[in-house]
Amino acid sequence: MRAYRAALLRFSEDGHSPVYEEDGLLVIGPDAEGKKVVRAAGSFSSLAERYPGVVVEDWRGLILAPGFVDMHIHYPQTDIIGAPAEGLLPWLEKYTFPYESRFADGAYATTVASFFFDELQRHGVTTALTFATSHPASVHAAFEEAQRRDLRFMTGKVLQDRHSPDGVRDETEQSLLDTEALIRQWHGKDRLGYAITPRFAPTSTHKQLSGAGELAAKYPDVWIQSHVAENLDEVRWAAELFPDSRSYLGVYEDHGLLRERAVYAHCLHLTMQDRQDMARTGAVAAVCPTSNAFLGSGFFDYLSADEAGMRYGLASDVGGGTSFSPFATMLAAYKVAREGQTKRGMTLSPGHLWWQHTAGAAQALGLDGVVGNLQPGCEADFIAIDPEATPLLARKHALASSLDELLFALIVLGDDRAIRHVVVNGQRRSTGQVDQL
Structure with missing residues (x-):
């Protein structure tokens, strides 16, 4: 000892x-x-x-x-932090997709993963739930580097079989086969965990989302991660693509992707019914204040989340987020709460802000009493x-x-x-x- x-x-x-x-x-x-x-x-x-x-x-x-817990971050976007854009969808098209296409090269992915983990360490982040890219090589690179460092770490291959350019768009059946193979190889190995990872509903077909839901049911202790209700244009797009779903969040529930260990980034433009559905199913929100401000997406409504009994924790969301630093994220969350999406501002105490990035984030991830x-x-x-x-x-x-x-x-x-x-x-x-x- x-x-x-x-x-x-x-x-x-x-x-x-x-x-x-x-x-x-x-x-x-x-x-x-x-x-x-x-x-x-x-x-x-x-x-x-x-x-x-x-x-x-x-x-x-x-x-x-x-150690700080980061509930939502994109390791392949390390080098596009601070890239200027008019909003979320233009930013994806101009920077994110072209850059992520490079991660088909495992050696390149390993180089970025090594730098990424160095940055997390430098800023005191010891656990992270992380997006890879649509390439299995990007997942292997991240897990291998995290395993070498003995980290508690979760990631997954991004699923995106439509509305995506060549280089990042995957093929439906193969994407699901790759996901299951990666779960079998990496989930529960040392301190590692797998996350089933649709990028966001508009970039997946019904078939791919349904397949992801079937895998989530087959492997109930894996995580699920995606984005929801980040940007109003994205919300409208999801409604057009999934007209039979009650809401954007409802798309995920319709496909079996709303449950414990399901983490949805942003959750800005939700209805109260959405928030209650998250509380009912055990799904949680990753609050990303620096990226929401940077991309002009909106404010997380803390008061409504608390009223619904919805769980949440803090996340950097690099590269849309503007800093690896949990201090910067906590300060941004303080400002967001004071402003408030519905102008019902509240003041988050310093202790509560710290809790959101440590014990609260761990609790939301299903790791209460394990880390944080x-x-x-x-x-x-x-x-x-x-x-x-x-x-x-x-x-x-x-x-x-x-x-x-x-x-x-x-x-x-x-x-x-x-x-x-x-x-x-x-x-x-x-x-x-x-x-x-």
């Missing part, structure tokens, strides 16, 4: 509330199956005597927190944050008189410089060294 002495941020097991120890101790060790997990977390004074002889690394001055928290039994994925990483942060840290003030200063002023260490499955990754427990 190994222990770390530092300030400690985690979340209560029965809610959103942050729990903070100014002088804390985090004890990491193997569980009965040999996985590296949190064995104990609490104040140093209450725990130190219980673990005599355990090596304690003194990280006082830093804050230990759960530092309660006993959680996997040993955590970060060490330097609250004095920059002169301005140091000044704000000295002035903070409450946990809310400290967390909000980090949200507003923090960036990758504040991530001092990253520990993945008990191994420290930030310095290029691997410290084995």
Whole structure:
């Protein structure tokens, strides 16, 4: 076992509330199956005597927190972050599809995947649900790189058999055969998970969506990921293509794709019935505030989501999203909530914002108690944050008189410089060294 002495941020097991120890101790060790997990977390004074002889690394001055969880991101879009466009559909046509066609080349995909995971690590993201492309090679490249780094990571081959250009459009039957083969090869291997991935309803035929739903029923513990109700033009297009469905979201339910572990990015232009349907079926929303602002898509309606009992968590949505940084995403979410899609603004507390990107995102993904928290039994994925990483942060840290003030200063002023260490499955990754427990 190994222990770390530092300030400690985690979340209560029965809610959103942050729990903070100014002088804390985090004890990491193997569980009965040999996985590296949190064995104990609490104040140093209450725990130190219980673990005599355990090596304690003194990280006082830093804050230990759960590794961030990104619920929706496109690793093949790493190099088109910040590409200008008039809106979602023009952006897809001008940048996304031409760039993604390059991922048929496995060697190229591996190069991008390596850089992508370096960026996640630099920003303190230790779990991600990620789109690949329509090419199986892109999936293999991402899984191989994630496996090498011992990450908890989920991805899947994109399904898009219509309304897509040559180079990314797939063939219906083969796309489903490829998906099942990838599930069999990768799902549940080490810390990896598969996600059935229609790009979005308009780029899949009824037959492809139905086949995806059949696979989802056959493999109920895999994830499902797609997009819904991001852009008003897209919503109108979906209504034209699927006139028999109650709504855009209803297209997915009609094809067996609305259930637990189904993650739908954006969810901006939903009806209250849609939100209630998500709550009823267990499907969840990945809230993507930086991409929604960048592409002018709209605002996530937090109040209506809460009224419906709909679950959600935060996501960067790179490359439509404008930053890998969870701090930037949390700040954007704060602004979105204040504005509000229906002008019923609300103020999200710093603790709730942090929860949305850690324990809340893990809960939405069906990984509650696995990642996203530092309660006993959680996997040993955590970060060490330097609250004095920059002169301005140091000044704000000295002035903070409450946990809310400290967390909000980090949200507003923090960036990758504040991530001092990253520990993945008990191994420290930030310095290029691997410290084995």
